[in-house]
Amino acid sequence: MSETNKTAKITLGEQSYEFPVLSPSVGPDVIDIRKLYATTGMFTYDPSFTSTASCDSAITYIDGEEGVLLHRGYPIDQLASKSHYLEVCYLLLYGALPNAAQLEDFESRVTNHTMVHEQMHRFFTGYRRDAHPMAIMVGTVGAMSAFYHDSTDISDPWQREVASIRLIAKMPTIAAMAYKYTVGQPFVYPRNDLDYASNFLRMCFAVPAEEYQVNPILARAMDRIFTLHADHEQNASTSTVRLASSSGANPFACIAAGIACLWGPAHGGANQACLEMLREIGTVDRIPEFIARAKDKNDPFRLMGFGHRVYKNFDPRAKVMAESAKEVLELLGVENNPTLQVAQELEKQALADPYFAEKKLFPNVDFYSGIILEAMGFPTSMFTPIFALSRTIGWISQWKEMIEEPGMRIGRPRQLYIGETFRDYTNVEDR
Numbered sequence: 282m283s284e285t286n287k288t289a290k291i292t293l294g295e296q297s298y299e300f301p302v303l304s305p306s307v308g309p310d311v312i313d314i315r316k317l318y319a320t321t322g323m324f325t326y327d328p329s330f331t332s333t334a335s336c337d338s339a340i341t342y343i344d345g346e347e348g349v350l351l352h353r354g355y356p357i358d359q360l361a362s363k364s365h366y367l368e369v370c371y372l373l374l375y376g377a378l379p380n381a382a383q384l385e386d387f388e389s390r391v392t393n394h395t396m397v398h399e400q401m402h403r404f405f406t407g408y409r410r411d412a413h414p415m416a417i418m419v420g421t422v423g424a425m426s427a428f429y430h431d432s433t434d435i436s437d438p439w440q441r442e443v444a445s446i447r448l449i450a451k452m453p454t455i456a457a458m459a460y461k462y463t464v465g466q467p468f469v470y471p472r473n474d475l476d477y478a479s480n481f482l483r484m485c486f487a488v489p490a491e492e493y494q495v496n497p498i499l500a501r502a503m504d505r506i507f508t509l510h511a512d513h514e515q516n517a518s519t520s521t522v523r524l525a526s527s528s529g530a531n532p533f534a535c536i537a538a539g540i541a542c543l544w545g546p547a548h549g550g551a552n553q554a555c556l557e558m559l560r561e562i563g564t565v566d567r568i569p570e571f572i573a574r575a576k577d578k579n580d581p582f583r584l585m586g587f588g589h590r591v592y593k594n595f596d597p598r599a600k601v602m603a604e605s606a607k608e609v610l611e612l613l614g615v616e617n618n619p620t621l622q623v624a625q626e627l628e629k630q631a632l633a634d635p636y637f638a639e640k641k642l643f644p645n646v647d648f649y650s651g652i653i654l655e656a657m658g659f660p661t662s663m664f665t666p667i668f669a670l671s672r673t674i675g676w677i678s679q680w681k682e683m684i685e686e687p688g689m690r691i692g693r694p695r696q697l698y699i700g701e702t703f704r705d706y707t708n709v710e711d712r
Contacts, residue, residue: 285304288302291317305337320694324695330520336515338514340675341513345591346593347594349597353377355372357509360508364508365477368384370387374677390450391446394449395453397458402458404421405458405459411463412463414662415543415662415665415669418666419458419540421458421701426534429444432532433533435529435684436530441532444533449674452482453471453477456667459666460659460663469484469488470484477507484575486658501611507670508603508671510668510671511674511675512679513675517542518549519539523540524692525538526680527683527691528692536677539676543668543672544665552647552664553651553665556655558585558618559624565626568630584627585648587643588703592645596644599644599646603649606653610652632644653689
């Protein structure tokens with residue numbers, strides 16, 4: 282970020298004020314209004330912060346108009362097709378791709394932290410069996426600060442490092458435990474001889490009564506889901522993590538706050554909503570009816586999993602995810618799953634329809650990830666927990682970047698007050 286020669290002028294009556302314009306390494310210039318209130322006595326009004334940069338960051342860049350997503354400068358499609366999740370974790374956390382020795386060391390540290398404190402197993406019995414896995418994850422991740430006291434001091438760089446590794450390593454274990462608990466099966470401990478994605482699949486689907494072999498195609502698809510959801514700039518949950526972090530809260534509490542925000546259906550539930558829509562369609566012969574409804578401006582129905590709020594052209598993550606969806610469906614088949622049959626045919630018909638091409642309503646990452654997770658056998662209640670464990674590295678990287686910023690201050694958004702003005706108190710008998 283650098284200050285340009287340009288300034289922005291605000292005129293209030295006969296008085297004018299100038300503010301510097303900052304230039305990022307890529308993207309639109311930004312008007313620096315940090316001294317606006319001190320200079321003019323006024324705030325800006327920007328509900329949902331859609332026109333406000335809340336921070337500067339060197340982690341992720343999105344150009345929604347062009348369909349660009351970069352992590353530390355690397356295009357997401359290259360990372361998803363050529364790299365793997367833990368290497369992307371290293372990149373996001375430390376700012377550069379690791380060499381072979383660095384990657385081996387990082388993977389070893391993560392692998393050796395995948396087990397959770399044994400007393401946390403007892404913690405799960407306090408939840409009802411029908412609890413949503415996200416509810417379990419919010420509570421359990423927040424409770425990690427009660428088990429790992431030696432990594433809660435955010436002023437200590439080493440403790441920040443340990444907390445980061447612990448969260449990356451233990452999140453799949455906690456997510457798998459949440460799943461196992463809700464289906465009434467025993468917890469499966471992680472294994473150090475398996476890669477990150479394979480370990481997660483085994484912890485979810487293995488049972489003590491028989492050996493479980495992880496299919497490499499499914500493990501690769503799972504790894505891609507993790508990679509493609511690793512970070513997405515200053516979205517709602519990331520902003521929540523940053524705001525919680527600005528108070529000096531411990532890292533486990535901050536990540537729990539991010540999980541709670543992600544739980545909202547407008548944020549992390551998109552792939553679940555997509556699967557629910559496919560089930561609503563029900564059978565292939567009903568697809569034309571629902572496509573017609575999607576085109577009807579007077580019909581509230583919308584095709585979930587098509588188009589994206591941020592990406593106005595195409596979702597750069599979708600192409601790689603589509604390849605994985607094809608591989609998974611070829612492996613597992615769709616003959617006995619009407620939901621997946623509908624998904625395949627809906628994709629085909631929508632891509633062939635000029636209406637969707639003109640509106641740039643292409644299948645996004647949530648459409649394909651939902652299909653993959655359904656084919657693997659995950660219930661829709663697990664879709665958002667898997668999103669949460671994928672996004673953990675993004676939250677941690679943003680948290681770490683913010684904590685290490687010299688001028689960090691507690692977040693304090695302003696408001697446009699529209700309530701009552703001054704009123705005198707009256708005793709109850711006089712009201």
